[in-house]
Amino acid sequence: xxxxxxxPSASGTPGQRVTISCSGSSSNIGSHTVNWHQQLxxxxxxxxxxxxxxxxxxxxxxxxxxxxxxxxxxAISGLQSEDEAAYYCATWDGSLNSWVFGGGTKLTVL
Amino acid sequence: QVQLxxxxxxxxxxxxxLSLTCTVSxxxxxxxxxxxxWIRQPAGKGLEWVxxxxxxxxxxxxxxxxxxxxxxxxxSKNQFSLNLNSVTAGDTAVYFCAREYGWFDPWGQGTLVxxxx
Numbered sequence: 001x002x003x004x005x006x007x008p009s010a011s012g013t014p015g016q017r018v019t020i021s022c023s024g025s026s027s028n029i030g031s032h033t034v035n036w037h038q039q040l041x042x043x044x045x046x047x048x049x050x051x052x053x054x055x056x057x058x059x060x061x062x063x064x065x066x067x068x069x070x071x072x073x074x075a076i077s078g079l080q081s082e083d084e085a086a087y088y089c090a091t092w093d094g095s096l097n098s099w100v101f102g103g104g105t106k107l108t109v110l
Numbered sequence: 111q112v113q114l115x116x117x118x119x120x121x122x123x124x125x126x127x128l129s130l131t132c133t134v135s136x137x138x139x140x141x142x143x144x145x146x147x148w149i150r151q152p153a154g155k156g157l158e159w160v161x162x163x164x165x166x167x168x169x170x171x172x173x174x175x176x177x178x179x180x181x182x183x184x185x186s187k188n189q190f191s192l193n194l195n196s197v198t199a200g201d202t203a204v205y206f207c208a209r210e211y212g213w214f215d216p217w218g219q220g221t222l223v224x225x226x227x
Binding site (some may be wrong): 033037051056096 | 112156158173213215220
């Protein structure tokens with residue numbers, strides 16, 4: 001069972017907007033910034049969002065992140081077929097002195 | 111740009127030690143305020159952080175693995191390594207190495223390690 005809670009699956013049609021939630025506690029999301037990683041099938045994870053809402057160079061602005069209290073969200077607008085992947089949230093947990101990940105959300109583009 | 115590449119045996123027997131190396135290219139492993147991390151992923155499951163080492167050799171480990179994990183740095187070879195002892199089938203996973211600076215980026219492509227007799 002993961003320290004951070006994500007829905008196991010999400011779906012949307014091309015062009016739609018989808019959001020993925022990540023719920024934690026005061027010792028992790030409540031105290032530290034959140035990052036999001038995208039993992040395409042058979043590939044290594046790739047940094048998608050860092051420091052809650054920052055996009056690395058090359059990541060389309062269709063992807064956005066936010067954080068409020070002990071929860072964070074990833075939003076994908078203008079959904080495209082190539083967005084079909086697993087998405088993981090991650091943050092540091094100050095009580096565990098450890099990085100923690102969400103269980104991952106598998107996004108299906110219908 | 112910095113690239114990471116994992117290497118090591120793909121098959122380890124139960125109770126033995128899993129040893130992997132991550133080779134960093136395109137930059138010095140000892141420059142900057144980075145940590146160098148290991149993360150693993152069992153087939154069909156989520157990501158689990160294993161541990162990290164700083165450029166000065168300070169280590170942090172996942173509490174659930176702490177008693178079995180050692181991460182070391184070899185600056186002369188621009189590498190860092192993972193040793194996980196007393197392995198069981200539950201340690202079978204794809205192991206990734208990654209550079210950490212408040213976030214993990216970049217990642218290596220990952221290497222599958224199977225624990226089986």
